[in-house]
Amino acid sequence: MMRRRVDRLGRIALQAAYTCQRDAPPCPGVFASRYGEMGRSVELLETLARAEPLSPTSFSLSVHNAMGALFSIARGDTTAYSAVAAGAETVEAAFVEACGLLADGAPEVQLVVYDEPLPRPFDSFTERRMVPHAWACRVRAAQAGSGVTLTCHGVDGDAPRAEPGDLEDDLAVLRFLVGGAAAYDHAVGSRLWRWRRDV
Amino acid sequence: MQALEQEIKKLVIETLNLEDITPDDIDPAAPLFVEGLGLDSIDALELGLALQKTYGVAMKSDSQENRRHFASVRALADFVSAHRKA
16 A cells, blocks of 8 residues: 555665565665655645645655655564765765664665656756666675775865766666676765775 | 545545555445555545645544544545535
8 A cells, every 4th residue: 555655766766675675584774865756856846836735645755764664664674774865975875874784783784776867957967867776785794805895085186077977876886786897986076985896 | 425425436546546446446435544445644634635625625623523524435525515615
């Protein structure tokens, strides 16, 4: 009965979450999205601007943690979950959050990343073509020498502005995670995120 | 009254995005909330708003009274026919 309330992006995100979860025991979750369901917010704002009453359903789902909440409620799972948005660094922030949860004693953390193209009038803010997508993974502490390392570095002076890559920021990270590359550098403003595969 | 009940069933299905449910699947005398269709409090608010937009009927904040109006499609039809402006 909950699915009927969820729009496209939410359905994609929850599909990824359920597929990744399968029969695994519940673990803390991090739901990360750069923009979330912006279409819903635009619709609500337009309704407000017309001085019409807001849809209670839409209003209840307009928060950034809505998908994590539905995933938790629908499965009756009271394990902690959090919602992350950090601009171009959303995935890096989500992994930092996941590492925090691991350090706090969680044996595993489920990460769900999802985004879709920005609706008008915000679509001019995107640097590159976006596609509706979601992916999920479970993160756990690596055995020595067999994992992935993420570090953050300050960049001195005027770092050359990174050319926007061919993929959305989170998908570029996914490509590194599932591909064979030894390294992926992601420069954002004065920070450089370094992804390295331990060998 | 039966026509209004049919109309309200359609309104419930469309407003609440009920998937795979047709008006004929809804028993006009069956409970809408928790049991029966299994709707919840957000649905009640959404439905109240739709009734207001469609028929100009406003719910009072008296929860006992609302509970009675929202008991079933039949109760909603009674309420709407007694108070409708449109």
